[in-house]
Amino acid sequence: MRCAIEGCDGMPEPGASVPLCSDHLFAAYETVSRDHGITDLLPSPCVACGSRLGVRWPSGWLCAICEWRHGEWPDAERPDARVDVVYYVRSGDRIKIGTSGNPRSRLAALRFDSLLAFERGGRALEQQRHWMFAELRFAGSEWFRAEEPLLTHIESMSTGEDAWNQYFRWVSARLALASGVSPWGSEPG
Template identity: 70%
Template sequence: MPERGAPLELCASHLMVAYDWVARDVGVTDLLPSPCLACGSRLGVRYPSGWLCAICEWRLGELPDDAASARVDVVYYVRAGDRIKIGTSGNPRGRLAALHWDQLLAFERGGRTLEQRRHAQFAAHRYPGSEWFASNEPLLAHIAALSAGVDDPWNEYARWVSEALALR
């Protein structure tokens, strides 16, 4: 079904494909998901392959040498349209740079076991064969609980990495 008001008679999914086609070369200037680790800027350019800082061209996902040795596994929650992905990574910057998503909703400290528990917890809303879930009240309530008091999930992740480094 064509998207209302779209300049072409395409559904939302096909409009996104066309958008990605153009954006792969020109990028889209927007706020970085977290401050640049190299210069602190919040302004970035998003390409289908990932983010670059608009000021110093640091690639989101690259870590400073001192942070590269600290691994913190997290379960991440990202939104793309009306779908929510629940995934896990020990390198969320690199992982999220490889995905197409609209908004980082929350991080939860934990690895594959916790991710599998969350998949089972929200299984009634899961898109078969994927880690994507239809937006639903129980999942949104869980995400709201995780993000309560957290202004930026990347700051929380940076704190966890800092704690892991301090423990070494």
Template identity: 60%
Template structure:
């Protein structure tokens, strides 16, 4: 490698490097290229717009690799919140309700429940499929079901890897906002 002053670099070439450069010059070349094309890496914290954990780092800052929201920017609260239909699963005593809403906070505020178990993206059609799927355990004329293994397994599958169902719902809403803003 020829240094900027015209002298040859005396360092050993990095083994298995794609170019005949020393480690220092490989890193310098990497920094020079990523200045324009960025470097994909884990974000310092999940994207506030869509929840993705992967971003692209530029010298000027980070952007989300999924929705391209600039990390650090706060989603505009004045944007109309998009409709994100969900099927919700709540537990009250020894029963589980399967319902649907585009505004689960308001809906669940009106229902007795001990715990929000999970959310599933979808609307009435999905809710009706779930009601049919677990019909053998449904309390007649209601959307409430007796607790049973198949329903608990389904809820566990939905909740796998989700620490807080409300955070998951908010991620879906913010992702819809980010995609709409683009």
């Protein structure tokens, strides 16, 4: 059997649902992807709604749910994109517990070795954590000795994913709620 395209002597690709050679299968794929896009999993969750389902176009990925362009970040100045977090950063044998509504900007201004975790919450939660770990605190600062029980607390927040991915998921969910689009792919009800 030969390729179904008249005049083509190529052999059909094994397992292809249509008897086309690899060159004609690729040409069909390119036509479909250009005109209709290819639905697939996004490389990472959509930052606007949290969906993993995307459409790949020649110009790039779009979220299949909210059509946010993959790789673009929400404007940090948008009030509906703000997610207050308590952050835990390590520098040597010290850990800083701080808070910010714009952690990218805040952490860019700090010197530290590693970001350990984010925890959803604002100033009240930060003060609660300072009180919880007061015996480890360096006087007059937001820095604490990297010892138990602080290390255990930080470990308990670990979801196995990068802290920034977790933060961007929270921003995505916040934006989805503000826009009325569910991060799970259907209208909120």
